[in-house]
Amino acid sequence: MPSHRWVFTPCRARFDAARFLISLAILACALFAARQNAYAAGIPVITSDLRADAAVAVRAHQPLLLFFSLADCPYCAGVRSQYLGPMTQDAGQTRRALIRELPIEATLTDFDGARKPAQEIAARYKVTVFPTIVMVNAQGAQIADPLVGFSSPDFYGGLLDGRIDAANQKLQPH
Numbered sequence: 604m605p606s607h608r609w610v611f612t613p614c615r616a617r618f619d620a621a622r623f624l625i626s627l628a629i630l631a632c633a634l635f636a637a638r639q640n641a642y643a644a645g646i647p648v649i650t651s652d653l654r655a656d657a658a659v660a661v662r663a664h665q666p667l668l669l670f671f672s673l674a675d676c677p678y679c680a681g682v683r684s685q686y687l688g689p690m691t692q693d694a695g696q697t698r699r700a701l702i703r704e705l706p707i708e709a710t711l712t713d714f715d716g717a718r719k720p721a722q723e724i725a726a727r728y729k730v731t732v733f734p735t736i737v738m739v740n741a742q743g744a745q746i747a748d749p750l751v752g753f754s755s756p757d758f759y760g761g762l763l764d765g766r767i768d769a770a771n772q773k774l775q776p777h
Contacts (some may be wrong), residue, residue: 640715645691650703652712657741660701664771665737666746668700671725673707673733678753682734686763700767714743738770746773
């Protein structure tokens with residue numbers, strides 16, 4: 604038999620309640636800060652209408668950057684948070700290309716106005732690995748080599764810039 608007994612006291616209960624409330628407040632602040640950081644980093648627009656996006660791209664004389672993603676894909680999350688998200692917050696970058704995300708699980712309006720599963724659109728561009736970035740013109744024609752996967756983060760930014768530059772060169776009048 605132990606030599607001590609636990610005794611409930613109102614003072615101890617108030618201390619435990621106060622500690623619990625402080626812990627909740629700290630957790631709420633941490634969650635708010637994480638949400639604000641995600642917002643500040645920006646996220647690509649998830650498209651629901653490629654035809655409307657193409658109209659915006661034509662007016663701005665830009666290529667469309669189509670980011671094919673898969674839910675719960677850590678590599679997709681890396682591309683989104685480290686590259687495309689920050690690009691959406693940089694005015695110089697947003698003038699280079701209209702960035703749109705296409706979750707493979709979605710259904711959206713295609714360039715021809717028909718509603719299609721993103722899987723069908725991905726198949727058109729031979730997308731089988733996620734993430735994949737495809738650069739297209741306003742008609743949906745591919746105008747640069749796709750950027751497939753996220754295997755070399757050290758070089759990804761340069762590879763992405765190269766694809767955007769190649770797409771912009773194709774859009775320039777000759």
